[in-house]
Amino acid sequence: MLGTTRRARSWVLLVGALTIALGVAPAQAAHQPEQIILxxxxxxxxxxxxxxxxxxxxxxxxxxxxxxxxxxxxASTFVTAPAGRMALGLRVDVPHRLLFVAGGFTGQAYAYDLTTGATRAVVQLTSEDSIINDVAVTSDGAWFTDSLAARLYFVPVSATGVIGQVRTLALHGPAAVVLPGFNNNGIQATADGRTLVVAHTNSAVLNTVDPTTGDSATIAGVSVPNVDGILLEGRTAYVVQNFSNAVTEFQLAGDLSSGRLLKTVTSRGFEVPTTVARFGDRLAVVNAKFDTGFPPTATQFEVNVVDR
Structure with a gap:
C-alpha cells in the first residue's frame, strides 16, 4: 500500500484531472442500453x-x-478482496486461467485464479507515487500502465502458469510525456505481442510502444479527448472517452501508424464510462460515475450493454 502522504498526493492529482474533465460536453446519437447491476x-x-x-x-x-x-x-461477487486493495483495469488470461487486475494507488498488481477467485499473486510493481491503471495480456505475461510515470511494468507468466518477477520498462518519445493528472492509461497488445498500444489521457492520443526498447510513436489521425480504457481487436480499436460519454471505434493501418474514425457510440445510460469489452455486435461498458465525485457518491453501479 502507498503511505498516507503518497496516497494523498496521488489523490489530489487525480481529483484535479477529473475536475478539469467535467467541462467536456457529451457526445451525440444515443443508443438505449441494457444495464447489468453490480x-x-x-x-x-x-x-x-x-x-x-x-x-x-x-x-x-x-x-x-x-x-x-x-x-x-x-452479476455476482466473484472475489471479496482483502482490505487495502483496489481494482482498476483488468484482463483475462484464458490459457493460464488467470485474471490480472491493476491496483491503482497501491502500486500493486493482482492475479486471481479464474476458476476459484483465489489470489494467485500480489506483485508490488513500484513503491513510488503511482496509479497502476490498466493491464494488457500477452502469451508470456501482463503489461501494466502507470498514469503518473513514464514507465510500464511487465509481469511474466511461464508456460505452466508460474508468475515471475516484475520488469520495469522506461518509455521514450510521446508516451514518456508526464503532466499533472492522467498520462498513460488504457493498454492493449497486438496478437503477436510485438507492439503495445497505450492511451495517453493528457495528450488525447493513442501511442504504439515497442515492448523491448520502450520507444513510442503517436498513431496519426486518432484524436481522443478524455481517453480511458481501450480494446484492440485486430486493427480495430475501441476507445472509451470517459467524460465525453462515448466509445469511438477506429480502423488502424496495418503498421499501426495511423487510424480513421469509423463510428461513435453513445448512450443515455452512459455516466462517465471507463472501460469496454466486446461480445459479438454488443459492447459492455462500465459506468464509473465520477461526475458525482471522487470517490463517487452514486448508490448503484452497472454495466451498460449497447449495440456497437
Missing amino acids: PGARSAEGIAAGTGTTFYAGELFTGNIFRGDVRTGT
Missing part, C-alpha cells in the same frame, strides 16, 4: 471479457471483483 458495488472502473458471454468487473475502491453474464444480464 450488486452492492459503491464504485466501479474495469471490465474484461471472459469465455463465452462471461465478463468480470471491478469495484474500484474495495478491489472486489464481480463475475457476470451479458446473456442473462446478471
Whole structure:
C-alpha cells in the first residue's frame, strides 16, 4: 500500500484531472442500453471479457471483483478482496486461467485464479507515487500502465502458469510525456505481442510502444479527448472517452501508424464510462460515475450493454 502522504498526493492529482474533465460536453446519437447491476458495488472502473458471454468487473475502491453474464444480464461477487486493495483495469488470461487486475494507488498488481477467485499473486510493481491503471495480456505475461510515470511494468507468466518477477520498462518519445493528472492509461497488445498500444489521457492520443526498447510513436489521425480504457481487436480499436460519454471505434493501418474514425457510440445510460469489452455486435461498458465525485457518491453501479 502507498503511505498516507503518497496516497494523498496521488489523490489530489487525480481529483484535479477529473475536475478539469467535467467541462467536456457529451457526445451525440444515443443508443438505449441494457444495464447489468453490480450488486452492492459503491464504485466501479474495469471490465474484461471472459469465455463465452462471461465478463468480470471491478469495484474500484474495495478491489472486489464481480463475475457476470451479458446473456442473462446478471452479476455476482466473484472475489471479496482483502482490505487495502483496489481494482482498476483488468484482463483475462484464458490459457493460464488467470485474471490480472491493476491496483491503482497501491502500486500493486493482482492475479486471481479464474476458476476459484483465489489470489494467485500480489506483485508490488513500484513503491513510488503511482496509479497502476490498466493491464494488457500477452502469451508470456501482463503489461501494466502507470498514469503518473513514464514507465510500464511487465509481469511474466511461464508456460505452466508460474508468475515471475516484475520488469520495469522506461518509455521514450510521446508516451514518456508526464503532466499533472492522467498520462498513460488504457493498454492493449497486438496478437503477436510485438507492439503495445497505450492511451495517453493528457495528450488525447493513442501511442504504439515497442515492448523491448520502450520507444513510442503517436498513431496519426486518432484524436481522443478524455481517453480511458481501450480494446484492440485486430486493427480495430475501441476507445472509451470517459467524460465525453462515448466509445469511438477506429480502423488502424496495418503498421499501426495511423487510424480513421469509423463510428461513435453513445448512450443515455452512459455516466462517465471507463472501460469496454466486446461480445459479438454488443459492447459492455462500465459506468464509473465520477461526475458525482471522487470517490463517487452514486448508490448503484452497472454495466451498460449497447449495440456497437
